Amino acid sequence: MNIPASTKPRIVIIGGGFAGIALAKKLRNKNVQVVLLDKHNYHTFQPLLYQVATGGLEAGSIAYPIRKVIQEYKDFYFRLTSVKEIDTKEQKVISEIGDLHYDYLVIATGSKTNYFGNKEIERNAMSMKTIPQSLNIRSLILENFEQAVLLKEEAERNLLINFVLVGAGPTGVELAGALAEMKKAILQKDYPDLDISKMEINLIQSGDRVLNTMSEKSSLEAEKFLLNLGVKVWKNVRVTNYDGRTITTNTDLTFETATLIWTAGVQGAPIRGLDAKSLVEKVERIRVNEFNQVKGYDTIFAIGDIALMETKEYPQGHPMMAQPAMQQGKLLGDNLVQLISGRIMKPFEYNDKGSMATIGRNLAVVDLPNYHFSGLFAWFVWMFVHLFSLIGFKNKAVVFTNWVYNYIKFDREGRLIVRPYKKRSFTTFTSDEL
Amino acid sequence: MNIPASTKPRIVIIGGGFAGIALAKKLRNKNVQVVLLDKHNYHTFQPLLYQVATGGLEAGSIAYPIRKVIQEYKDFYFRLTSVKEIDTKEQKVISEIGDLHYDYLVIATGSKTNYFGNKEIERNAMSMKTIPQSLNIRSLILENFEQAVLLKEEAERNLLINFVLVGAGPTGVELAGALAEMKKAILQKDYPDLDISKMEINLIQSGDRVLNTMSEKSSLEAEKFLLNLGVKVWKNVRVTNYDGRTITTNTDLTFETATLIWTAGVQGAPIRGLDAKSLVEKVERIRVNEFNQVKGYDTIFAIGDIALMETKEYPQGHPMMAQPAMQQGKLLGDNLVQLISGRIMKPFEYNDKGSMATIGRNLAVVDLPNYHFSGLFAWFVWMFVHLFSLIGFKNKAVVFTNWVYNYIKFDREGRLIVRPYKKRSFTTFTSDEL
Structure with missing residues (x-):
C-alpha cells in the first residue's frame, strides 16, 4: 500500500463511517501512525439518504471527502480500497491494493442490509445503505413513472406506481413519508x-x-402521521418472498409491484479472518468487551454497528445507530493512546441522547430519555440536529438552502435520472407493448 | 407513445437543450399540441459542466427537471426516449418507445464531440458534453490520484497525474484553469x-x-492567465493519436498520460431519415433557411447547434453556443404559431451579445460586440451572467452558496467518487505491482 515505515505504532482503521471518523479525529497528531481504509473516498451521512433517494437533496450534500477530514493530520494516511481479509497471526490486513501490517487494528465496517437469508428478495429488492443505492432508488422511482405514462393497461401502470417498503424503522418511515409528499406535491x-x-x-x-x-x-403518532399522508401501513405482516413482481406474505395479503424497498433489517458487515467465536451468528456482529476490544485479541478492536458489546442495559448490544458509533470511536481514540503508553483504559458507557424520526413536513417524533414530543416543534428539532450533525459548512449551507426552498415551494428539484438504473428482474414489457 | 389524439396540430420537438426549452416555453398554451422528447429527464446547463467535472458543483445544481418546466402547460407532453429515425413520408418519429405522428417536427438534438474520424482517440479519450460524462471525468481524475499514491515507480505515478486537454476553446481553457487551481489549493x-x-x-x-x-x-490574456496558473499551453500542435497511454502529434512532441480530455471539436448530432442533401458533411449539421426550416421540407425545422443557417455574416453558420440556440428557439415558437394560422414568418437574425470565458479565480475575459475587458471585473460579470442564466431559483441559490464557499475557502468539496469510472484501455498495472 506504499505506506512509509514508522517508528511509531501503526493503527489501521477499516471504515470511514461515523465510528471510524470519530476515532480518526481523536487520533490527530498523537504519537501514532494511522492508516484509514474505506471503499469510498467520502464519509456518508446516512440519516439523510432517504432525501437523496427522493430527490430532495443531492448526493454531494450528504457526503464529505475523507481526505479533507484528515488533511492536516501528521503521519496519517488514507487508502481507497476494499479489505478482503485479516491475517491475525501475521497482524496483516489483506486488501485489493495489497497487504498492510498493523500494530493495532480497528474494525469499523458498519452494517449492511439483512435479507434474513432470502436470496430471491435480495436479488429483486432495492436497499438503501449507501449513496449509490439511494441514487439507484431515485432513478428507479422516476423510471417507473416514465414507463407508466406509456402504458394503456391500467393493471400494468399500477404495478409501476405501487411502492412497497418493508420495515417500518426510521428509514422505512421517513422514506414512506417522503414518497407520500412527492405524490401530492x-x-x-x-x-x-x-x-x-x-x-x-x-x-x-x-x-x-x-x-x-x-x-x-x-x-402511535408516527403511524397517525403516515395514515394522514395516505401511506398504507400493514402491521403484523411478514414478507415471505418477492419475485420482482409479486410479494407474498405470511398472511393472505399479496402485493403486485415493480418496486420493493427493503429496510427491514441490518446486520454487521464483518471481515474474514477473525476467530469464528468472536462473531455473533445471525446478526453478524463482532463481540467486544467494554473497551471495544474483540474477544480473544489484544490488538484488535471493533466499533460502531459492527461491534456487539453485551451490557446489563443493552444485553443484545447497543442500537446500530450513529450515536453509539461516534461515542465508541471517540472513547477508543483516548483508550488507544492510553494503551500504547501503558496506561489503563476506560470502559465504554453509552450516553443515550434520545432518538427521533421525521415523517414529513412539520411532522416528527422525538424521544428524549425522559420526555417525548411530536409535531411541528419536533420537526424543527429534527432539522436542527441533522443540519448541525453534517460535516462541513458547505454541506450545512447547501442542505439548509435546499430545505428552505423545498419547504416554501413544496418541491424537490433533484428528480433527475442522472444514471439510469436497470432493474434486473422486471422485464414484463417489450417495446411493442409500449 | 400513448399521446392522446388532438384536433390541434401536433408539434414534436426532439431535444430539451437550450433551443428546445426556449421553443417549448414559447409554445405554452398556444393552440397546438406539443410533444417534447429527450433522452434525459433534465435540461443540462452545459457551460458549467467543467465545474461538475472538477468537484466545484454537484450535478443536480446545473440540471433542471424538464417536466417541471412544462408542468403547467396544457396539451403538452414529455417523453423520455431516444429517437432512432424520422420517416418524413409518413411524418413519423421512430423512437425506442414507439412511433409518433407529427404535423410539425423540430430537430433540436444539439451537438456531440467530434473526433474527426479517429476511432482510437474516441475509444481512449474522455469527452465532456453531458452530466454523466462530467461525472466520469471527476471520478477518473480522483481515481488517478488514489492509484498514484500506491505506486513506487515515479514514471508510472507521473503518467497518472499528467492531464492532457486537447482543444483550447472555452471548455478546454476553463477545465485547464480549474485543474490548475485544484492542484494548488x-x-x-x-x-x-x-x-x-x-x-x-x-x-x-x-x-x-x-x-x-x-x-x-x-x-492573449487568457493564455497569460493560464501560464500564470501553471498550465502548459502548446499551440500549433495537432494530436494524431492516443492509445490510452501515449499521445502522438504532428510534431516531435509526445505526451505520456492516462488521461486525455478531448474538447477539440463538436459536430451536429443529426437523426437518420432526412434527405442526405440537407446534411452538411464533416460538421454533420442540418442546412436550414432563414426560418430554420430544413431545406426540402415544409414541416421540419432544426434549431440550435444542429442547425446550419448560412448567412452573409455567418457563412459557416452561427456559433454552436447557447445564445443562437435560445434565440432560434424563441423565434421559431412565434413563427410556428404564425405558420399554423397562415401568417408570414419572420427571418432569424442573430443578436450577438458577446462571449466570455473564465480561467480561474478573479480571472476571466469578456468580449462585448464593441468592447473587451478582462480580470476581476470580467470574472464578476462571468459569474453574474452564468448564475442568472441557470433555470430555477434553487439552482441559483445552491450554485451561489457553493461559489461563495469555494472562493473563501479555496475549496471544492465535490471531490467524491460516487460512481467509479473504469477506464477501458488503461490497464498497465496489476494488483501485484501496487
Whole structure:
C-alpha cells in the first residue's frame, strides 16, 4: 500500500463511517501512525439518504471527502480500497491494493442490509445503505413513472406506481413519508396524463407497531402521521418472498409491484479472518468487551454497528445507530493512546441522547430519555440536529438552502435520472407493448 | 407513445437543450399540441459542466427537471426516449418507445464531440458534453490520484497525474484553469505523500491561439492567465493519436498520460431519415433557411447547434453556443404559431451579445460586440451572467452558496467518487505491482 515505515505504532482503521471518523479525529497528531481504509473516498451521512433517494437533496450534500477530514493530520494516511481479509497471526490486513501490517487494528465496517437469508428478495429488492443505492432508488422511482405514462393497461401502470417498503424503522418511515409528499406535491403535477391517485405507498411491518425502537407514543403518532399522508401501513405482516413482481406474505395479503424497498433489517458487515467465536451468528456482529476490544485479541478492536458489546442495559448490544458509533470511536481514540503508553483504559458507557424520526413536513417524533414530543416543534428539532450533525459548512449551507426552498415551494428539484438504473428482474414489457 | 389524439396540430420537438426549452416555453398554451422528447429527464446547463467535472458543483445544481418546466402547460407532453429515425413520408418519429405522428417536427438534438474520424482517440479519450460524462471525468481524475499514491515507480505515478486537454476553446481553457487551481489549493493538501509538483496540465491547441473564436486580446490574456496558473499551453500542435497511454502529434512532441480530455471539436448530432442533401458533411449539421426550416421540407425545422443557417455574416453558420440556440428557439415558437394560422414568418437574425470565458479565480475575459475587458471585473460579470442564466431559483441559490464557499475557502468539496469510472484501455498495472 506504499505506506512509509514508522517508528511509531501503526493503527489501521477499516471504515470511514461515523465510528471510524470519530476515532480518526481523536487520533490527530498523537504519537501514532494511522492508516484509514474505506471503499469510498467520502464519509456518508446516512440519516439523510432517504432525501437523496427522493430527490430532495443531492448526493454531494450528504457526503464529505475523507481526505479533507484528515488533511492536516501528521503521519496519517488514507487508502481507497476494499479489505478482503485479516491475517491475525501475521497482524496483516489483506486488501485489493495489497497487504498492510498493523500494530493495532480497528474494525469499523458498519452494517449492511439483512435479507434474513432470502436470496430471491435480495436479488429483486432495492436497499438503501449507501449513496449509490439511494441514487439507484431515485432513478428507479422516476423510471417507473416514465414507463407508466406509456402504458394503456391500467393493471400494468399500477404495478409501476405501487411502492412497497418493508420495515417500518426510521428509514422505512421517513422514506414512506417522503414518497407520500412527492405524490401530492410533485408527481400529480409532473404526470398530468397519469392518474396519480392510483399511486400507492405500502409500508409493511412484521411487528405490531412502526418505529418499534422508539416509545409507544412515538409509534402511535408516527403511524397517525403516515395514515394522514395516505401511506398504507400493514402491521403484523411478514414478507415471505418477492419475485420482482409479486410479494407474498405470511398472511393472505399479496402485493403486485415493480418496486420493493427493503429496510427491514441490518446486520454487521464483518471481515474474514477473525476467530469464528468472536462473531455473533445471525446478526453478524463482532463481540467486544467494554473497551471495544474483540474477544480473544489484544490488538484488535471493533466499533460502531459492527461491534456487539453485551451490557446489563443493552444485553443484545447497543442500537446500530450513529450515536453509539461516534461515542465508541471517540472513547477508543483516548483508550488507544492510553494503551500504547501503558496506561489503563476506560470502559465504554453509552450516553443515550434520545432518538427521533421525521415523517414529513412539520411532522416528527422525538424521544428524549425522559420526555417525548411530536409535531411541528419536533420537526424543527429534527432539522436542527441533522443540519448541525453534517460535516462541513458547505454541506450545512447547501442542505439548509435546499430545505428552505423545498419547504416554501413544496418541491424537490433533484428528480433527475442522472444514471439510469436497470432493474434486473422486471422485464414484463417489450417495446411493442409500449 | 400513448399521446392522446388532438384536433390541434401536433408539434414534436426532439431535444430539451437550450433551443428546445426556449421553443417549448414559447409554445405554452398556444393552440397546438406539443410533444417534447429527450433522452434525459433534465435540461443540462452545459457551460458549467467543467465545474461538475472538477468537484466545484454537484450535478443536480446545473440540471433542471424538464417536466417541471412544462408542468403547467396544457396539451403538452414529455417523453423520455431516444429517437432512432424520422420517416418524413409518413411524418413519423421512430423512437425506442414507439412511433409518433407529427404535423410539425423540430430537430433540436444539439451537438456531440467530434473526433474527426479517429476511432482510437474516441475509444481512449474522455469527452465532456453531458452530466454523466462530467461525472466520469471527476471520478477518473480522483481515481488517478488514489492509484498514484500506491505506486513506487515515479514514471508510472507521473503518467497518472499528467492531464492532457486537447482543444483550447472555452471548455478546454476553463477545465485547464480549474485543474490548475485544484492542484494548488486541494491536491497538494489531500495527497501529502505525493509530489504534486509533478502534476502537469497540458493544453494542446492545433491553431495559433487559445479561445480562437474570441478577440485576439482575449486570447492573449487568457493564455497569460493560464501560464500564470501553471498550465502548459502548446499551440500549433495537432494530436494524431492516443492509445490510452501515449499521445502522438504532428510534431516531435509526445505526451505520456492516462488521461486525455478531448474538447477539440463538436459536430451536429443529426437523426437518420432526412434527405442526405440537407446534411452538411464533416460538421454533420442540418442546412436550414432563414426560418430554420430544413431545406426540402415544409414541416421540419432544426434549431440550435444542429442547425446550419448560412448567412452573409455567418457563412459557416452561427456559433454552436447557447445564445443562437435560445434565440432560434424563441423565434421559431412565434413563427410556428404564425405558420399554423397562415401568417408570414419572420427571418432569424442573430443578436450577438458577446462571449466570455473564465480561467480561474478573479480571472476571466469578456468580449462585448464593441468592447473587451478582462480580470476581476470580467470574472464578476462571468459569474453574474452564468448564475442568472441557470433555470430555477434553487439552482441559483445552491450554485451561489457553493461559489461563495469555494472562493473563501479555496475549496471544492465535490471531490467524491460516487460512481467509479473504469477506464477501458488503461490497464498497465496489476494488483501485484501496487
